[in-house]
Amino acid sequence: MDKSYKVQVKDLHKSYGNNEVLKGIDLNVKPSEVVCMIGPSGSGKSTFLRCINKLEEPNSGHVYVDGYDIADPRVDINKVRQNIGMVFQHFNLFPNMNVLQNIMLAPVELGKMSRDEAKKAAIHYLKLVGLEDKAGANPMKLSGGQQQRVAIARALAMKPDVMLFDEPTSALDPEMVGDVLEVMKQLAQEGMTMIVVTHEMGFAKQVADRVVFFHDGDIREQGTPDQIFEHPQHPDTQNFLRKVL
Ligand code: ADP
Ligand code: MG
Numbered sequence: 377m378d379k380s381y382k383v384q385v386k387d388l389h390k391s392y393g394n395n396e397v398l399k400g401i402d403l404n405v406k407p408s409e410v411v412c413m414i415g416p417s418g419s420g421k422s423t424f425l426r427c428i429n430k431l432e433e434p435n436s437g438h439v440y441v442d443g444y445d446i447a448d449p450r451v452d453i454n455k456v457r458q459n460i461g462m463v464f465q466h467f468n469l470f471p472n473m474n475v476l477q478n479i480m481l482a483p484v485e486l487g488k489m490s491r492d493e494a495k496k497a498a499i500h501y502l503k504l505v506g507l508e509d510k511a512g513a514n515p516m517k518l519s520g521g522q523q524q525r526v527a528i529a530r531a532l533a534m535k536p537d538v539m540l541f542d543e544p545t546s547a548l549d550p551e552m553v554g555d556v557l558e559v560m561k562q563l564a565q566e567g568m569t570m571i572v573v574t575h576e577m578g579f580a581k582q583v584a585d586r587v588v589f590f591h592d593g594d595i596r597e598q599g600t601p602d603q604i605f606e607h608p609q610h611p612d613t614q615n616f617l618r619k620v621l
Contacts, residue, residue, distance in 0.1 A: 415590030521552025
C-alpha cells in the first residue's frame with residue numbers, strides 16, 4: 377500500500393460463477409487525478425467501480441482507499457464509503473423529498489453534519505451545479521439532466537475525497553448531457569479525484585489526466601488522452617475507437 381495514492385487497486389479478480397469479469401486489474405489513482413475509463417459494454421467497467429466501494433466483493437486482490445484496505449475486517453467500510461461519492465446512470469433521487477432534503481439526508485442521518493451545516497452545504501453544492509433555484513422542488517418535476525446534477529450535489533454534500541461516476545450521462549437526452557459534463561469538468565478543475573466511466577470521448581479527451589481502456593476484464597492500454605485517442609497501440613483499442621469516434 378502506498379499512501380500517496382487516493383485509490384490503489386492490486387491484481388483485482390472478480391467472477392460471477394465461472395464468468396471471470398475482472399482478470400487482475402492494477403490501477404493507482406493520485407490525488408486530484410481524473411481517470412476516464414472507456415471500453416466496450418460488458419468489459420467489466422461497472423463491476424470494477426463497484427469493487428472500489430465494496431458494493432461487490434472481489435474474489436482476490438486488494439483495493440486501498442486513502443490507504444485503507446477495504447477488505448480488512450478491522451476497517452469500517454461505512455466510514456470509507458462516506459469518503460467515496462458515487463454517481464450512477466440512474467440518479468435514484470428520493471421522490472418523497474424535495475431537492476434540498478435529498479441532499480441533506482445522508483450528512484444528517486450519518487451524523488456527519490448538524491442540520492444547519494448540512495443545509496449550508498446543500499445550498500453550496502446546489503449553486504455549484506447551477507440549481508440553487510430548485511431547492512424546494514420535487515425532484516420528479518425536474519428534467520433528467522437537472523436530476524443528475526442534484527445527484528452529483530447529493531454525493532458532494534458528503535464531502536467525499538473521491539468521486540466515482542458510472543456513465544452519468546448515458547440515460548440523458550442529448551441536450552442535457554452538456555450541462556452535466558460541465559459540472560464534472562468544473563469539479564475536475566477544482567481538484568477532485570475522479571474515476572469516470574464514460575462514452576463521452578470528447579469529455580475524456582478534454583478533462584482526463586489519464587484514459588484507461590478496458591477490454592474483456594483487463595486494462596488493455598492506458599495513457600494520456602493524446603496517447604490513447606491519437607496514437608493507440610493495441611489493436612483492441614484501435615478497433616474500439618474506430619467504432620465510437
Ligand atoms: P460494463 O460496465 O463494462 O458494461 P459490467 O461490469 O456491467 O461491464 O459487466 C461485466 C460482465 O459481468 C458482463 O458479462 C455482465 O453480464 C457480468 N455481470 C455484471 N454484474 C453481474 C451480476 N450481478 N451477476 C452476474 N453477472 C454480472
Ligand atoms: Mg457499465
